[in-house]
Amino acid sequence: MKIAIICDVWIGQPHDPGWKHAGLSMTPKQERFVQEYLLDLNATQAAIRSGYSAKTAHVIGPENLEKPEIKAAIDAAKAKREEATQVDANWVLKRLADEATADIADLYNKETGDLLPVHEWPLIWRQGLVQGIEIDALYEGHGEDRIQIGQTRKIKLDNRIRRLELIGKHVRVNAFQDQVAVIGLDALADRLARAGKRDG
Numbered sequence: 001m002k003i004a005i006i007c008d009v010w011i012g013q014p015h016d017p018g019w020k021h022a023g024l025s026m027t028p029k030q031e032r033f034v035q036e037y038l039l040d041l042n043a044t045q046a047a048i049r050s051g052y053s054a055k056t057a058h059v060i061g062p063e064n065l066e067k068p069e070i071k072a073a074i075d076a077a078k079a080k081r082e083e084a085t086q087v088d089a090n091w092v093l094k095r096l097a098d099e100a101t102a103d104i105a106d107l108y109n110k111e112t113g114d115l116l117p118v119h120e121w122p123l124i125w126r127q128g129l130v131q132g133i134e135i136d137a138l139y140e141g142h143g144e145d146r147i148q149i150g151q152t153r154k155i156k157l158d159n160r161i162r163r164l165e166l167i168g169k170h171v172r173v174n175a176f177q178d179q180v181a182v183i184g185l186d187a188l189a190d191r192l193a194r195a196g197k198r199d200g
Contacts, residue, residue: 026069033064034073038081098124100163107155115153131156 026034029051037046043061052060064070082088102124107116118126118133138150 026073030064030067030070031073033061034070034077037061037065037074038077096163096166099129100160102129104157115155129158129160131158 032050033046033052036049037043039046043065044058045061047057047061047064048054065074102122106122107125108114109116121130132155134154134156136152136154137148138152139146140149141147
C-alpha cells in the first residue's frame with residue numbers, strides 16, 4: 001500500500017506574499033505567476049496556471065523569470081518563506097548529507113540481524129529514505145493443515161544516488177557534469193601532428 005500526502009503551503013497572509021512592500025509593480029497576471037511558480041518552481045506550468053496560453057507558456061515562463069520585478073518578487077517571497085520555516089540552502093545541504101550517509105545497519109538488530117520495528121528506526125530513515133516495506137508470510141504444510149511459521153520483510157530504499165548528485169551540484173564540485181573539458185587537449189593534438197610530420 002502506498003500513501004501519498006500532498007499539501008500546498010502558503011507562507012504569510014494572503015495579502016502579504018512578501019513583495020507588496022518592496023516597491024514592486026506587477027500586473028495581476030504576473031503576481032499570480034509568482035505565486036504559482038513558488039509552488040513547484042516550474043516556470044512553464046506556472047505560466048499556464050496563471051492564465052497564459054499553454055501554447056506559448058514554455059517561452060513566457062522563462063521570460064518572466066528574467067524580468068527584474070518578477071525575479072525580485074520571487075526572491076522576496078523565498079526569503080519570507082525561509083524566515084518562516086527556517087529552511088534555507090544550508091538546511092537542505094545538511095539534510096541531503098545526513099540522508100546520503102545514513103547507515104542501513106541501523107535498521108537491524110545487532111544481535112539477531114532481524115529488521116527492527118519501524119518505531120525503533122533512526123528518525124532519518126523514517127522521513128523518506130524507505131519507500132515501503134513488503135511483508136510475505138511463510139507457511140508450512142498444505143491446505144487446511146498449513147500453518148504460518150514466520151514472515152519475511154523486504155524494505156525498498158529511496159534513490160540515494162540522486163541525493164549525491166544534488167549535493168554535487170549544490171556545492172559546485174562539478175562531479176556530475178555530462179561533459180568534461182580537457183585543458184590542453186588541442187595543444188597536445190598539435191604536438192602529435194608536428195611529431196608525425198618529423199617522423200614522415
